[in-house]
Amino acid sequence: MKSTTNTKKYFYLRLKRLKRILEDKNIPCMVILKDENIFYLTGFYGKDSDSLFCIVNGDLYLLVHNIYYEQARNSICLDGVNIIRYSFSKYEELSKLLGNYSLPLVGAESNNISHSDFLTLEDKLKKQNKKLVGVEDIVEDMRMIKDDLEIERIENACKITDSVFSSIINSKLSNIRNLSEIELKLEIEKEIISKGGDGSSFDTIVANGINSSKPHHITERKKVEDGLLLIDFGCIYNNYCSDITRTIIIGKSGQKDKEKRLKEIYDIVLQSQLCAIESCREGISCAELDRISRDFIKKNGYDAYFLHSLGHGVGIEIHEKPTVSLHNNLVLRENMVITIEPAVYLEGIGGIRIEDMVQVKKDGCRVLYTSSKSLLVFS
């Protein structure tokens, strides 16, 4: 990441917001453990790096393993962060550091620390008369509402995704029977790089025929045959993710009845998705939005086959808050970015899923893709 003055501004604003939240909660010291949260706050993204960011009485510390030290120094977007390298235990290093501060309590991200690590750290801090307190989702909640820098990066990720999809449709699908699921997956990943993406945001799903009834099917080596073809992929651009799904029909099945039924279901899923997009705006709850989409599918008799929630937040992570499900009463707010992806899965027949990413607005939402959702049939 290029750390221009303009970029830095956003990191300072995020830190300022976090400090205010910690003040309100009376937490003088907070330990951030999730790599994506550390990236959001500092600009350093060490995936699986076992790093730690600590704010204590206004002082900032980034603890990284030796092997990430050079990367951390080069990517950090905040001035005044003390970068400390460790070679063995970050909790050991942290408690040494906190030994210099007189504090009644230390907060740690209780959803991002294992129970055994929590006990280890608790024990070390007890010896300093400090109480370790679990604090949940502070940074995850901040991250739900995207700032302009994030929106710009997500928009770019979505543009690349549109362009990959269009190129796959135009150049690969006419010849699809020569490819296996796994080869088509490779082609998508190659296109992502060639269109300017940094890689896939998750393990690309290419599911053909009855395989498509498994929402998270693992691609196989068998050549693509007549039937449904579900493609679910996304790219990373500047550490932000995209996520899209389209389902198409390959070939003329010869079974006119079956094809007719699939087309009917496709239309139900599409109408359900369009209803949800129509209703998506600041002020509606995740549960209400899911309900609108699910009710449409229910009215048509397929709700038992819509196996998951309507959608999820997308940003630095491919799945992040909010979960757009019946169980989540959280109210959507402007500049949240979520997927809307109703589906119907029929074991032994196949699955149809249509997924867009949208940016929530005051009075509606903006679909971040231009890729068509009309049913494509390749004969």
Added chain:
Amino acid sequence: MKSTTNTKKYFYLRLKRLKRILEDKNIPCMVILKDENIFYLTGFYGKDSDSLFCIVNGDLYLLVHNIYYEQARNSICLDGVNIIRYSFSKYEELSKLLGNYSLPLVGAESNNISHSDFLTLEDKLKKQNKKLVGVEDIVEDMRMIKDDLEIERIENACKITDSVFSSIINSKLSNIRNLSEIELKLEIEKEIISKGGDGSSFDTIVANGINSSKPHHITERKKVEDGLLLIDFGCIYNNYCSDITRTIIIGKSGQKDKEKRLKEIYDIVLQSQLCAIESCREGISCAELDRISRDFIKKNGYDAYFLHSLGHGVGIEIHEKPTVSLHNNLVLRENMVITIEPAVYLEGIGGIRIEDMVQVKKDGCRVLYTSSKSLLVFS
């Protein structure tokens, strides 16, 4: 995974071992949460699927989210497992289930459950007068020693890796200056699929020139130039990982002194690696093995630049127990599979790492690769 009788045998043996351990520890009920541990025990591998496997008084339950139900049913390698689907909270479902059992305590993998989830589950079980107890690393410890089925799969993953490396050396490196790091990475990933692998076991590292001093460099779009070229990749075969690193020199730098120094360092790293391989056998501790390799580098003045531990276990996960480091006194045993990967990283100059996977034997170890470690210089 094809669940033949022969394959099933291994899963029954693993379950039997686990049951014995639980009996010895007086744990009547154990909750397994890590996807890789669940796969090891049941044959169902739902990566990031939020599943749960529970052994209670000899009864077996696999809890999976709706969207993994079909996959779970098709891949399970144990008979008699009750597969239960949930749509909202697995802990809710679990406590409902455990309500049918009279138990004093329930064990859960404390290193694989977040502190906040632990508290949630603890609370639910308290209402049933059951005590939740954290239990660490039971299945991870079992997984350190590979059975024949695992060795066979790891061997295959390593064979594919050798063949990918050879094909990259033969067909891509003569023309390397036309490729960027990220394009070479794509070529490697394409070769993995074409040689029979199921995909990459981790994000392939291609690091050219000064980039190679960052052990976990993220590939860039710049074309490969004269200097070091560090390639670290691995594949997945039938859910088992491989991991290899080779470092080569591209071009004649024109700076004879620099090239001479790199060759000297290469030789130090290689000799250090060979010393470790020579010493690796059942009975030696991880710390001793790391020390042997590190001491050789120290004798030559570069130990400050060997930034990580000597190696790690490999199997279902790319990094698993044991960590082969100075801090680990665990003694190696037959059929552990570990990497041996000493390195020297010089910021502003580059890094050299040479990594093999070995199978620990009674009286030595078996290197699982045939790829040459002689220094390759492409002009």
